[in-house]
Amino acid sequence: MILNRETLINLVLAALLLAVPFAADALGQPFYITLATRIAILALAATGLNLALGLGGLVSFGHAAFFGIGGYVAGILAAHAFSGEPLLFGLSGTKQMWVIWIVAAILSGLVGLAIGAISLRTSGVYFIMITLAFAQMVYYFAISWPAYGGEDGLSILVRNQFPGVNTMRPLTFFLICYVVLLAALGLFALIRASRFGTALQAARQNEVRVATVGIQPYRIRLTGFAISAAVTGLAGALFADLNRFVSPSMLSWHMSGELIVLIILGGTGRLFGPLAGAALYVIFEYALGGLTERWQFFLGLILLVVVLFARGGLLGLLAGKAKHG
Amino acid sequence: MTLALALEQLLNGLQLGVMLFLMAAGLTLIFGVMGLINLAHGSLYMVGAFACATVAAWTGSFWIGLVASLAAAAAAGAIVELVVIRRLYDRDHLDQVLATFALILMFSEGTRWLFGSFPLYLDIPPLLQGAVALPGGTEYPVYRLAIILAGAIVAFGLYLLISRTRLGMRIRAGESDREMIGALGVDIRTLYTVVFALGAALAGLAGAMVGALQSVQVGMGEPVLILAFVVIVIGGIGSIKGALLGALLVGVTDTMGRFLLPKLLALFVAPAQAGMIGGAAASMLIYIVMAVILAVKPRGLFPAAHA
Numbered sequence: 171m172i173l174n175r176e177t178l179i180n181l182v183l184a185a186l187l188l189a190v191p192f193a194a195d196a197l198g199q200p201f202y203i204t205l206a207t208r209i210a211i212l213a214l215a216a217t218g219l220n221l222a223l224g225l226g227g228l229v230s231f232g233h234a235a236f237f238g239i240g241g242y243v244a245g246i247l248a249a250h251a252f253s254g255e256p257l258l259f260g261l262s263g264t265k266q267m268w269v270i271w272i273v274a275a276i277l278s279g280l281v282g283l284a285i286g287a288i289s290l291r292t293s294g295v296y297f298i299m300i301t302l303a304f305a306q307m308v309y310y311f312a313i314s315w316p317a318y319g320g321e322d323g324l325s326i327l328v329r330n331q332f333p334g335v336n337t338m339r340p341l342t343f344f345l346i347c348y349v350v351l352l353a354a355l356g357l358f359a360l361i362r363a364s365r366f367g368t369a370l371q372a373a374r375q376n377e378v379r380v381a382t383v384g385i386q387p388y389r390i391r392l393t394g395f396a397i398s399a400a401v402t403g404l405a406g407a408l409f410a411d412l413n414r415f416v417s418p419s420m421l422s423w424h425m426s427g428e429l430i431v432l433i434i435l436g437g438t439g440r441l442f443g444p445l446a447g448a449a450l451y452v453i454f455e456y457a458l459g460g461l462t463e464r465w466q467f468f469l470g471l472i473l474l475v476v477v478l479f480a481r482g483g484l485l486g487l488l489a490g491k492a493k494h495g
Numbered sequence: 496m497t498l499a500l501a502l503e504q505l506l507n508g509l510q511l512g513v514m515l516f517l518m519a520a521g522l523t524l525i526f527g528v529m530g531l532i533n534l535a536h537g538s539l540y541m542v543g544a545f546a547c548a549t550v551a552a553w554t555g556s557f558w559i560g561l562v563a564s565l566a567a568a569a570a571a572g573a574i575v576e577l578v579v580i581r582r583l584y585d586r587d588h589l590d591q592v593l594a595t596f597a598l599i600l601m602f603s604e605g606t607r608w609l610f611g612s613f614p615l616y617l618d619i620p621p622l623l624q625g626a627v628a629l630p631g632g633t634e635y636p637v638y639r640l641a642i643i644l645a646g647a648i649v650a651f652g653l654y655l656l657i658s659r660t661r662l663g664m665r666i667r668a669g670e671s672d673r674e675m676i677g678a679l680g681v682d683i684r685t686l687y688t689v690v691f692a693l694g695a696a697l698a699g700l701a702g703a704m705v706g707a708l709q710s711v712q713v714g715m716g717e718p719v720l721i722l723a724f725v726v727i728v729i730g731g732i733g734s735i736k737g738a739l740l741g742a743l744l745v746g747v748t749d750t751m752g753r754f755l756l757p758k759l760l761a762l763f764v765a766p767a768q769a770g771m772i773g774g775a776a777a778s779m780l781i782y783i784v785m786a787v788i789l790a791v792k793p794r795g796l797f798p799a800a801h802a
Contacts, residue, residue, distance in 0.1 A: 229588060292793045296732065298588060300785070307783075314774045315771070469597075470597040470599070477597065
C-alpha cells in the first residue's frame, strides 16, 4: 500500500486518539480520558451514519433514533439484570456488554430496515423530513412510555461488564470503545471497497445507470441504511455505558443534527471523516464551553462558516480533495 | 357531555391545525419557490413570540405586540436571507440542512442571551378574554376561536395574494421555472427576499398568537417546526393547498387521537394501562398516518407538478 497523504493523516489521528488517554492516565487526569471516550463513541455513531450519508448519499436526519435505541437496549437490559425481573418471553436482562452490543445492533438494524423501507420510497428533501419525523416518533414514544423512566430517563447503576477486564476503569472502557471504533472503521473500508459498496456509491451518483445494469437501487440502499443503523445503534449502547444514563435526549433531533455535523466537519464519505469531525466537535464544545457560557452561539457561527466557506471538512483541508468514490 | 367534550377537542384540533398551517405555508412557499429546506423556520416563530411578548409588556397592548411580531419576524427573515440563505440556493440539501441547523443554534442561544432563560408570559387581550357556550353545556375560550378565525382569514388572504396579485403571479412563475422569470427581467433576488420575509412573517404571527396560550420560551419553535414538516410532507412539498389540508388533518388527528385512543383502549384493558398505552400510541399517531400516506403516495397528497 502506498502511503498517501490521507492515509498518513488517518494514522496520525488514530495514534493521537490512542495516545491522549494514556497520557491523561499517567498524569492523573481522568477527565480527558472521558473526553477521548466521548470522541471515540461519537465517531463510531457518525461512522454508521457515514455509510448511509457518505457512501449512499442518503441524508438521514433521523439517526438519533438508532443511537437512542441502542442506548435504551443497554439501559433496559441492565435494569432487568439488576432487578431480576424477566424481560420478554421469560428472557432475563444482562450485564454483559457483548450481548448488549449484539442486541443493540440487531434491534437498531431492524428498526432501520422498517424506517428505511418506507423512507427510501422517497428521495431528496422528502427523505430528510421523513427520517426526521420517524425519529421524532421514537422520541415521543420514549417520553410517553413510563415503564423505563419516560422523560426522566433511566440510570445504569453500575457500568456493564466485559469478560476479563474492569470496565469501571476509565482507560479500560476507553480501550474497549477504541477497539470497537477501529473494527467499525475496518467494516466501513471493507464495505466501501466491496461490490455492494460500489453499487451503493453508484446509486448515489447515478440511479438510472445502476438500474440499467440490473441492480435495484432501492434494495442496495435499504441494505446500506440498515447496516448504517446497526452501527449507530451499537454506538448508542456504548454511549449509555459511558454516561451510565439513558434519556430521550439521545433520541432528540439535535442528536441527529449533531451526527450530520460531525461528518461534515470531518469530511463527507471519508473513512476517518467521522473521527476527525468528532474530535473537532468535542474539542470545540469543551474549549468554547470553558471560554463562554454562550458557546452554542459560537458553535453555530463556526458551523455556518464551515458550511458556507470551507467545504470538504477538516480532512478536505488537510488531505486535499477526495478522490472519486 | 362526552359529545360536548368531543366538540371542544375538535375545536382544539382545528386551532392546532391553523397554527400549523401558518408555519407550513411559509416552509412550503420557500421550498416551492427557492428549493430551500429551512430548519430555522421554528426560530422565526420564536422571534415572533418574543417580539410580541416584549412589545406587549412595554406598551400594554397585545395588538401593538402582534404588529411588532410580524415586523420583527419579517425583518429577521429578510436579514437572514440576505446574509446567509441566499448563498445556499445553489447548494445541495445537506448544506442547507446544516447551515439552517447552525442558525437555530445561534437564534436559540442569542435569544437566551438577550432575554435570559426564564419564560415570558403574554396575556390574552381583553377583547378576546372570556368564553362562549358550546352546545352541550361546556364553554370554549373566545381566544382560541379567534385564532381559528385569524388562520382562516390568513389562508384566504394568501390565496388571494398568490392567485390574484402581480407578486403572486411572480411567485407562481418562480415555482414553475426560476431561470425563465429571471430571464424575463423579474428581479429574482428581491423576489426571493420578499418570499422569505413573507414566510417568516407568517411564522412570527403564529408564534405571537400561540404565545398567549403557552409560555414564550427558547426552543418553543422546534416541536412546531417538526409538526410542520410532517404537514408539508403529507400535503406535498410546494403545495399551499396541500399545506392547508395537511395542517388540518395533522391538527385534528393529533388532538382527537390523544382524546379518543385512551378511551377506546379502556374498552379492552384496565384503565391505568389504557391511559399509558393510549397516551404512547397517540403521540405516535400522526407519524403513523404520515407513514401510511407516504406508503401509498410517496410525494404527498398534492404533489407540486415540477418538484
